[in-house]
Amino acid sequence: MADPSSYRPSPGQIPDSPGVYKFRDEHRRVIYVGKAKSLRQRLANYFQDLAGLHPRTRSMVTTAASVEWTVVSTEVEALQLEYSWIKEFDPRFNVKYRDDKSYPYLAVTMNEQYPRVQVMRGHKKKGVRYFGPYAHAWAIRDTVDLLLRVFPVRTCSAGVFKNAARTGRPCLLGYIGKCSAPCVDRISAEDHRELADEFSDFMAGRTGTYIRRLEKRMTDAAEEMEYERAARLRDDIEALKKAMEKNAVVLADATDADLIALAEDELEAAVQIFHVRDGRVRGQRGWVTDKVEAVTTGDLVEHALQQLYGEETGDSVPKEVLVPALPDPVGPVQEWLTERRGAQVSLRIPQRGDKKALMETVARNAQQSLVLHKTKRASDLTTRSRALEEIAEALDLDSAPLRIECYDISHLQGDDVVASMVVFEDGLARKSEYRRFQIKGRVGDTQVWHGQGQDDVRSMHEVIARRFRRYLAEKEKTGEWVEEENAFTEEDGRPKRFAYPPQLVVVDGGQPQVAAARRALDELGIDDIAVCGLAKRLEEVWVPGEDDPVVLPRTSEGLYLLQRVRDEAHRFAITYQRTKRAKRFRASPLDDVPGLGEARKQALLKHFGSLKKLRSATIEQICEVPGIGRKTAETIAAALARTAPAAPAVNTATGEIMEEEEPGTTADPSGDPVAAGTPDRRRGQET
Numbered sequence: 001m002a003d004p005s006s007y008r009p010s011p012g013q014i015p016d017s018p019g020v021y022k023f024r025d026e027h028r029r030v031i032y033v034g035k036a037k038s039l040r041q042r043l044a045n046y047f048q049d050l051a052g053l054h055p056r057t058r059s060m061v062t063t064a065a066s067v068e069w070t071v072v073s074t075e076v077e078a079l080q081l082e083y084s085w086i087k088e089f090d091p092r093f094n095v096k097y098r099d100d101k102s103y104p105y106l107a108v109t110m111n112e113q114y115p116r117v118q119v120m121r122g123h124k125k126k127g128v129r130y131f132g133p134y135a136h137a138w139a140i141r142d143t144v145d146l147l148l149r150v151f152p153v154r155t156c157s158a159g160v161f162k163n164a165a166r167t168g169r170p171c172l173l174g175y176i177g178k179c180s181a182p183c184v185d186r187i188s189a190e191d192h193r194e195l196a197d198e199f200s201d202f203m204a205g206r207t208g209t210y211i212r213r214l215e216k217r218m219t220d221a222a223e224e225m226e227y228e229r230a231a232r233l234r235d236d237i238e239a240l241k242k243a244m245e246k247n248a249v250v251l252a253d254a255t256d257a258d259l260i261a262l263a264e265d266e267l268e269a270a271v272q273i274f275h276v277r278d279g280r281v282r283g284q285r286g287w288v289t290d291k292v293e294a295v296t297t298g299d300l301v302e303h304a305l306q307q308l309y310g311e312e313t314g315d316s317v318p319k320e321v322l323v324p325a326l327p328d329p330v331g332p333v334q335e336w337l338t339e340r341r342g343a344q345v346s347l348r349i350p351q352r353g354d355k356k357a358l359m360e361t362v363a364r365n366a367q368q369s370l371v372l373h374k375t376k377r378a379s380d381l382t383t384r385s386r387a388l389e390e391i392a393e394a395l396d397l398d399s400a401p402l403r404i405e406c407y408d409i410s411h412l413q414g415d416d417v418v419a420s421m422v423v424f425e426d427g428l429a430r431k432s433e434y435r436r437f438q439i440k441g442r443v444g445d446t447q448v449w450h451g452q453g454q455d456d457v458r459s460m461h462e463v464i465a466r467r468f469r470r471y472l473a474e475k476e477k478t479g480e481w482v483e484e485e486n487a488f489t490e491e492d493g494r495p496k497r498f499a500y501p502p503q504l505v506v507v508d509g510g511q512p513q514v515a516a517a518r519r520a521l522d523e524l525g526i527d528d529i530a531v532c533g534l535a536k537r538l539e540e541v542w543v544p545g546e547d548d549p550v551v552l553p554r555t556s557e558g559l560y561l562l563q564r565v566r567d568e569a570h571r572f573a574i575t576y577q578r579t580k581r582a583k584r585f586r587a588s589p590l591d592d593v594p595g596l597g598e599a600r601k602q603a604l605l606k607h608f609g610s611l612k613k614l615r616s617a618t619i620e621q622i623c624e625v626p627g628i629g630r631k632t633a634e635t636i637a638a639a640l641a642r643t644a645p646a647a648p649a650v651n652t653a654t655g656e657i658m659e660e661e662e663p664g665t666t667a668d669p670s671g672d673p674v675a676a677g678t679p680d681r682r683r684g685q686e687t
Contacts, residue, residue, distance in 0.1 A: 004061045008047045014040040019071040020081045023064035023093075027500050030089035032060050035078040037329070039069050054294035060093040075332035076339070083306045095269075095289050095303045106131040106140045108153075108200050113189055114161070114182045115196035117144055117153045124311065131203045131282065148178040150214075150236045151199035154192065155179065202240070204277065204315065211240055255279055255355070257320035258308070261362035262300055263370040267291055270370035271304045274362050275318075286366070288373045302327035305347075309340050317341035322350050322359055383557050384427035390558030391504070394550050395543060397530055401504035402426055406565045407467075407517070408508040409439070409459045410573035416580045419463040420573035423502070424565050433500075436576045437463050457512045464505070464520035471501060472524060501529060508566050510535035510549075511542050518544035534566045593632075593639050600627050604636070615640045 019039040023032040036042030046053075046061050053061065072078050086094055107120035111127025119137050124130055144155065154161065156171055156179070164170050164183040174181035182192045202210055214237050221230035259274045268290055275283040287307065295303075301323045309317050317340045327333045330347060337345040350356040388400035404424045411417040417439040423430045439459045505521075507513045514533035521529060532550075533542040539559065540549035552559035589611070590601050607625045608614040614622070614636075622633035 004047050004050070004064070007064070007066045009043070009067065011040060011044065014043055014069070015071050016040040017071050018073070018075050018078045019069050020078050020085065021067060021069040022085065022089075022091075023060065024066045024068070025063055026065040028066075029500065030085070030091050031063060032091050032093040033082055033085045033089065035075075035082040037075055037078075039071070043067065043069070056093070056291070057294050063093075075329070076335050079306070079332050079336050083310045086306075087310070095291065095295060095300065104137040104140055106144065106203065108196055108203075110193075110196065110200075114154050114192055117148075117155050117196075117199065129200050130316070131200075145178075146239050147199065147202070148173070149239045151195055151202070152178055152180040153196050153199050154182060156183075203282075211237060214240070255320065256318045257322055257355070258318050259322045259350075259355075259359055259362045260301065260304055260308075260324070261359060261366045262297060262304075262324055263363065263366040264291070264297070264300065265370070268370065268374065269300050270366045270373060271300070272362050272366035272369060273304075273308065274358070274365075276358075277318075284365075286369050288369065296328075297325040298327045301325055302333055305333060305337070309337060313340055314342060317345060319343070320346045320348075322348065322355060324349065324359070324363065384561070387557035387561035388427055390552070390556055391561065394541065394552055394558060395504070395530055395532055397503070399503070401502070401530070403500070403502045404504045404506060404565055405467075405502040406506040406508070406569040407460065407463055408566070408569040408573040409456045409463070410570075410577040411439075411459075412577065412581060416577055417459055418573060418577045418580060419459060420569050420576060421463070421467060422565065422569045422572055424561075424568075427561060429568060434572060435467075436572065437466065438580075439463065456509060457516045460507055460509065460513045461516040461520045464507075464517045465524065468521060468524050468526055468529075472526075503530065505529055505531045506562060506565055506569075507531070507533045508536075508569055509533050510540070514542045514544055532562075534562050539563065589639050589642075590636070593635050595632065596636070600625075603627060611640075 016038050018035075018037055020033065020035045021039060021043060022030050025031050034042070046057070046067075050058050050062070070081065072081060085091075104119050104121050105124075107118055108129045108131075109116045109118070109127070110129055111125070119140050120128070120130070148155070152173075155173065156164070160171060161183050164174075164181075168184055170179065170181040170184050170186070173179035174184070174186070180187040180192060180195060182189065187195070198210070214233055218230050218233035218237065221227075221233060255276060256278065257276050259276065261272050263270045263272075268288060271287045271289075273285050274281050275285075287304070289300075289303075305321070305323075305327075317337055319341075321337065326347065326349060334345060334347045337347060350359050385400075388402070391397070392400045402425060406422050406424070408420050409417065410420070419437040419439060421435040421437070423433040439462060505517060507517050510533055514531060517533070518531045521527070521531065531544055534540070535542060535549070538549075539552075539554075541552060541559070541562065542549045552562075590596060590604070603625055604614055604622070605611065608617060617637075619630065619633045619637055622628055622636055623630055628636075
């Protein structure tokens with residue numbers, strides 16, 4: 001625990017102007033980002049008597065080891081920079097909403113030649129118009145199914161579109177009138193894009209104008225006695241009205257607004273957002289956060305606005321945002337929203353009428369969301385804390401291991417040997433810090449093994465040595481020995497890849513693997529990192545230098561956490577090993593021809609039909625392929641001659657001579673490549 005007075009800057013050093021500040025821990029990781037109208041006044045609040053600080057603020061300043069700041073011109077710039085740094089550094093003491101990236105959106109891909117309507121999840125892409133989010137994907141599909149009658153926009157995937165264009169036959173939707181079939185040129189690209197624009201305008205809330213236009217066209221058709229066209233337009237109008245009925249009118253004045261409500265207690269806060277367009281609720285979403293810092297309701301609203309609109313522009317930011325409390329000060333936030341939209345945005349608290357009533361509904365949703373979250377999460381928080389405490393007690397550690405790294409070795413009969421490193425912090429996986437290794441069979445400058453088949457112990461020694469040699473190299477290079485300011489961080493402030501040490505190293509294996517890991521650390525002079533191993537056979541926990549394992553009860557939460565860590569490392573290693581193996585089996589002699597790209601490889605195989613026929617072709621025949629000159633043809637012929645098989649492959653069960661498809665490979669019934677003539681012994685051999 002650091003003493004804040006040890007890194008407190010003198011008041012004269014801190015400017016009395018707007019800016020953004022960062023607190024860093026002893027490993028130079030950013031743990032908190034904040035903004036201030038006056039940096040001098042704000043930072044002075046952190047360096048007062050610890051007894052007078054909020055418990056979470058006290059925890060932050062005692063975890064930090066330094067503070068730095070950046071001066072900006074205005075409070076709006078400070079707001080923008082604060083948002084950028086929170087997204088970049090992911091500080092552990094900042095309010096971070098666990099965003100609902102899995103919520104489905106209705107998306108129109110306006111960045112394609114023929115825009116497509118589809119359900120999309122995850123991060124938003126440039127050039128795509130989004131509507132929602134919706135609570136369920138089926139709600140989007142029901143709405144789209146109704147609207148396709150009026151706006152027959154393409155909904156098929158790229159593969160289906162290309163296949164229809166190749167065969168000259170549209171899909172079923174094209175035959176039943178729910179797609180304008182641009183794949184077979186029934187509609188031009190310009191007209192189809194206009195159709196997609198009309199669909200987007202309708203979804204954006206501009207419904208009344210379009211329906212009135214259809215009603216006038218229906219009336220004109222009836223007056224001209226074109227009754228079939230009038231009936232079709234009548235049915236189109238009914239379909240649009242039915243689609244609109246799926247979203248009840250909540251605000252009679254056709255308001256475009258987002259309503260944000262909060263429910264909070266001392267530890268957590270839940271946020272609910274209703275997206276209202278044209279007076280109808282078009283989408284709903286929700287977040288939950290741990291209150292790891294002392295924040296007011298206005299501060300939580302400001303963080304929610306940053307999360308909601310930080311990457312939005314234009315109409316995605318509504319004209320009106322209704323909130324339960326205003327940020328202090330409200331001016332910079334409102335100005336920032338106006339910049340994001342490109343037009344005036346009103347940020348206010350509803351006082352009466354329909355908007356206040358709807359805000360109460362949103363608040364009830366937030367309260368229910370918080371209750372549901374706490375019901376699910378309470379046991380999870382307790383369980384993780386208990387698991388870390390049980391591990392610390394079983395391994396006789398000084399404190400709970402907040403950062404655990406686990407290593408596993410994977411190979412297939414000694415080939416494609418790889419290793420994985422997974423990281424768990426506070427009992428949760430931190431996938432951004434996972435690493436994988438190709439085993440070289442060397443430690444330092446000395447070759448310790450080669451060609452001896454599978455040797456998990458030596459592989460484990462190598463990977464532990466490599467990982468922590470990188471750790472020591474980063475420390476020495478950055479001058480951490482003399483406490484240089486930028487130790488453990490790159491120039492942009494991010495942590496270096498191997499600069500942050502764990503409190504516990506877990507290896508997948510028993511006593512030999514544990515001994516190898518401990519020996520690797522001892523050789524590097526590292527004695528402040530604990531090591532243990534988890535053996536699969538009896539789930540025994542092995543520690544260095546002990547003849548007997550530590551046996552945790554089967555119901556132990558600590559054992560369950562170690563199993564999760566070990567299984568995650570095993571999964572990550574197996575995935576990498578299989579990827580390498582598949583890549584090796586897919587290798588072709590053409591890969592070694594310099595200057596021969598993928599397009600010309602495909603052209604060669606398409607021209608000759610197979611690698612076998614290409615190998616038997618003359619140089620003149622190879623030159624007939626477009627894009628292949630004589631020099632390249634000679635290089636191809638030489639490469640294929642060097643890799644010519646000694647004898648044709650034979651099916652030993654039938655005596656059949658098998659045609660060559662890929663050199664040295666065939667396929668098993670599962671579709672995975674296997675060495676030709678080699679029995680499938682993969683299961684049970686991967687480790």
